[in-house]
Amino acid sequence: MKTRTADRIKIRRQLxxxxxxxxxxGLAIVAVFILYPFVxxxxxxxxxxxxxxxGEYVGLANFRELLHDDMFWxxxxxxxxxxxxVVPALVLLPLLxxxxxQKHIPGITFFRSAFxxxxxxxxxxxxxxxxxxxxxxxxxxAVLEAVGVGKVGFLSDQWLLLFSAMAVTVWKGxxxxxxIYLAALANVPRExxxxxxxxxxxxxxxxxxxxxxxxxxxxxxxxxxxxxxAFKVFSEVYLMAGPTGGPAGEDTTLVMLVQRTGTGLTGxxxxxxxxxxxxxxxxxxxxxxVLRADRKEDA
Amino acid sequence: xxxxxxxxxxxxxxxxxGSGGALRKPRRRITDENGRRMPVWEVxxxxxxxxxVLALMIGPFLWQLSTSLKGPHEDLFSSPPKFLPSxxxxxxxxxxxxxxxxxxxxxxxxxxxxxxxxxxxxxxxxAGYALARLRYRGRKAATLVFILAMLVPVEGIIIAQxxxxxxxxxxxxxxxxxxxxxxxxxxxxxMRNAFLNxxxxxxxxxxxxxxxxxxxxxxxxxxxxxxxxxxxxxxxxMGAWDDFLWPLIVLSDPxxxxxxxxxxxxxxxFANDERLVAAGTVIAVLPLxxxxxxxxxxxxRGVGEGAVKG
Numbered sequence: 274m275k276t277r278t279a280d281r282i283k284i285r286r287q288l289x290x291x292x293x294x295x296x297x298x299g300l301a302i303v304a305v306f307i308l309y310p311f312v313x314x315x316x317x318x319x320x321x322x323x324x325x326x327x328g329e330y331v332g333l334a335n336f337r338e339l340l341h342d343d344m345f346w347x348x349x350x351x352x353x354x355x356x357x358x359v360v361p362a363l364v365l366l367p368l369l370x371x372x373x374x375q376k377h378i379p380g381i382t383f384f385r386s387a388f389x390x391x392x393x394x395x396x397x398x399x400x401x402x403x404x405x406x407x408x409x410x411x412x413x414x415a416v417l418e419a420v421g422v423g424k425v426g427f428l429s430d431q432w433l434l435l436f437s438a439m440a441v442t443v444w445k446g447x448x449x450x451x452x453i454y455l456a457a458l459a460n461v462p463r464e465x466x467x468x469x470x471x472x473x474x475x476x477x478x479x480x481x482x483x484x485x486x487x488x489x490x491x492x493x494x495x496x497x498x499x500x501x502x503a504f505k506v507f508s509e510v511y512l513m514a515g516p517t518g519g520p521a522g523e524d525t526t527l528v529m530l531v532q533r534t535g536t537g538l539t540g541x542x543x544x545x546x547x548x549x550x551x552x553x554x555x556x557x558x559x560x561x562x563v564l565r566a567d568r569k570e571d572a
Numbered sequence: 573x574x575x576x577x578x579x580x581x582x583x584x585x586x587x588x589x590g591s592g593g594a595l596r597k598p599r600r601r602i603t604d605e606n607g608r609r610m611p612v613w614e615v616x617x618x619x620x621x622x623x624x625v626l627a628l629m630i631g632p633f634l635w636q637l638s639t640s641l642k643g644p645h646e647d648l649f650s651s652p653p654k655f656l657p658s659x660x661x662x663x664x665x666x667x668x669x670x671x672x673x674x675x676x677x678x679x680x681x682x683x684x685x686x687x688x689x690x691x692x693x694x695x696x697x698x699a700g701y702a703l704a705r706l707r708y709r710g711r712k713a714a715t716l717v718f719i720l721a722m723l724v725p726v727e728g729i730i731i732a733q734x735x736x737x738x739x740x741x742x743x744x745x746x747x748x749x750x751x752x753x754x755x756x757x758x759x760x761x762x763m764r765n766a767f768l769n770x771x772x773x774x775x776x777x778x779x780x781x782x783x784x785x786x787x788x789x790x791x792x793x794x795x796x797x798x799x800x801x802x803x804x805x806x807x808x809x810m811g812a813w814d815d816f817l818w819p820l821i822v823l824s825d826p827x828x829x830x831x832x833x834x835x836x837x838x839x840x841x842f843a844n845d846e847r848l849v850a851a852g853t854v855i856a857v858l859p860l861x862x863x864x865x866x867x868x869x870x871x872x873r874g875v876g877e878g879a880v881k882g
Contacts, residue, residue: 291785292706296714299699299755303721306752310732311724317732324735373621378610384622386868388629393864393871395814397832398857401839402632405639405846410649412635419652448629452875505727508816512836528727528817535731536821542731549728556725 317546324540335547345548348527351510355439355526356503356559362443363499364492367450372484374451375458385455389448396445400512403441404428407513428513431523438509438524445509446502450495457491458484493567500559505552507532527552633857640664640850648846664851668838671848673827674855677834681813681856684750684830688812689805695755696804697797700763701789705775715764721757727817734821748822749830753811759804762877766800767793803874806867813860831856 318335322328339345374385391399406412407427414424427437461484469479485492507528510518516533518525525533527548535545610618634655641660642648668674702708703715733752734743742748774796775788783791794801816832823833838852864871 292702292708292711295698295702295706295785295789298695299757299760300714300717302695302751302755303718303757303760306733306736307721307724307726307729307757308717310729310736313735314729314732317735370625373618373625376618378615378618384626386864387626389871390633390861390864391629393810393860394633394857395816395832395860397814397816397835398853401835401849401853402636404839405850406632406635408846412653415649415653444629449875452872456876501725505725507727512839516840531727531731532817532821536734540731542735545731549731552728553725556728 314546314549317543318550320543320546321541322543322546324536324538324542328543331543335544336550338544339547339551344522344525344530345527345551347523348525348530348548349551351435351524352504352506352527352555354435355442355506356500358436358439359442359446359503359506360496360500362439363446363450363503364496366443367447367495368454368484368488368492370447370451371454371458372480375455385451388451391445392448394445396508397512399441399445400509403437403444404513407437429520431520434514434519434524435510438506438513441509441513442503442506446499450499453495454488454491457488461487490567493563497560497563500563501556504555504559636850637854639846640854642847644847664847665855667848668851668855671842672834672838672852674831674834674852676827677829677831678855680746680828681831684746685809685812687750688754688808691750691754692756692759692808693801693805696759696763697794697801698789699755699760700765701767701793703760703764704767705772705793706785718757718760718764722761726752730818730821733818737822743822744825744828746828746830749815749819750812752818753815756808756811759808762800762804763797765877766797770796799870799873800877802867802870803877806863806870807874809863810860 317328319330319332320328321331321334370388374381374388394402408414409424409426409428413427418424425433427433465483465487466479469483474482505528506526510524510526511529511532514524518529531545531548531552534541534548638655638657639648641657641662641664643657643659643661643663646654646658699714699718703711703718737743737748737751740748742751770793775792778788778792814832815830816836819830819833820836823829826834826837829837835849835852835856839849842848
């Protein structure tokens with residue numbers, strides 16, 4: 274034991290600069306391209322900086338302007354709706370899917386992989402696939418017409434567009450969260466299910482009294498991951514509703530607004546930064562909310 | 573993650589793993605986890621549901637593939653819809669290449685993705701090793717820097733990242749696309765955890781034998797974390813190949829587009845030509861599906877490791 278401690282001390286003394294040489298590339302990248310932009314976003318939000326103009330300190334003027342900016346409220350509404358619809362779906366559906374693929378029946382590895390495929394595809398590919406599927410003359414409408422429902426304007430109506438984008442987000446995320454749940458389900462003691470079955474609990478009852486409590490911490494994790502991702506939604510809506518966010522911009526999300534406001538030669542960097550700050554604050558609040566909900570259920 | 577993948581050792585009668593054992597018997601009996609025979613209605617129900625979900629998850633990809641193979645004279649909007657092209661042709665793929673420099677875009681994507689793999693593997697392994705193994709003043713602070721960086725939502729800082737790129741004169745370049753994510757904080761922390769799980773005693777023994785820091789890193793520590801390194805490599809490739817928002821912001825010159833931005837451009841300009849857009853999306857997604865088919869294990873493993881940290 275003693276010699277080992279001595280070795281540790283020697284290891285520590287060897288080449289005092291080398292630890293920093295090892296960490297330097299990573300630290301440099303993260304400092305210059307993540308932490309510095311983060312600080313400068315906070316800083317810029319109090320200025321009227323534009324793409325080609327350094328700008329001056331304007332205090333809270335950007336935030337005051339946000340209060341009267343209809344587009345900002347539309348963005349906040351849409352991003353919030355996104356969380357409210359997508360998160361429950363992504364907490365529940367992948368769990369059911371994981372239960373479906375949990376048993377080692379023949380061919381199950383194939384099904385698991387197939388269900389994961391949308392995760393691997395780029396969001397651009399996924400978005401364009403569904404733009405074609407949901408097109409007025411696309412496959413979904415052809416099927417709907419064949420069964421007598423008639424055509425549905427998935428990509429022309431403001432609300433249908435938003436809900437279609439949400440459905441695409443859920444579709445792409447299912448496989449990812451399914452794999453997370455699969456690992457959690459594997460750790461549920463089999464005896465619990467057996468005991469409940471002996472006591473006469475049906476499948477539905479067992480789901481709520483055995484499975485859900487056993488994977489609850491995973492559900493919280495999925496809730497936290499998916500709510501943060503849902504609030505920052507950009508690509509799905511951008512691709513399906515177009516860069517201007519659908520009819521009259523009514524489908525704009527907050528991150529779309531950041532991108533639209535802050536880029537280009539006349540980009541209002543200061544104002545876009547103020548919107549970004551709102552994105553930060555809501556993201557952190559969502560995380561705290563989910564974690565707190567978890568603790569409350571514990572008590 | 574792997575526990576669900578491996579078929580458990582054969583066990584007779586009741587007990588864990590009965591199903592895995594049952595699969596190896598010559599007559600395939602479908603059993604539940606207790607080794608009991610699954611009732612026929614449950615088998616039918618399960619496979620029915622599996623096939624329905626399969627159609628929902630894979631169908632849209634196949635429909636896209638089918639659309640891309642349909643010739644100019646075939647009706648795309650026939651009712652009922654036709655799933656198999658009557659006269660399959662690669663003509664649309666040639667047309668994509670005539671419309672946008674799609675192979676150049678693919679090459680650009682490949683360059684960024686390959687570079688992203690190298691920088692993330694090297695940078696994250698080095699930094700992760702420094703955080704896990706080396707003792708120095710400021711190690712806790714360095715760890716904290718990476719944790720904070722992991723928590724920053726990238727979507728919130730893109731405008732400032734873009735401004736930073738302009739100050740460095742790197743906007744509208746592939747280097748600019750690569751740099752912000754080229755050593756991701758999440759990967760550094762993943763590597764740190766992997767190194768922490770390797771027994772320290774071997775490295776101490778190597779130290780006693782006179783191995784220096786670099787030798788211990790390359791000969792002992794790195795080979796022990798090959799699995800995590802593979803996960804980092806795959807997700808770095810996929811992340812760069814699939815990325816959309818950042819390249820959209822940093823690239824303005826159509827000659828330097830990556831594939832995702834090129835597709836967006838194709839869709840924006842030729843939205844009414846479904847065959848063309850379909851062929852473009854197939855070109856973009858096929859490499860990743862092949863990669864996934866070959867390296868599934870690491871994709872699934874990455875979900876587990878990433879979720880625990882992320």
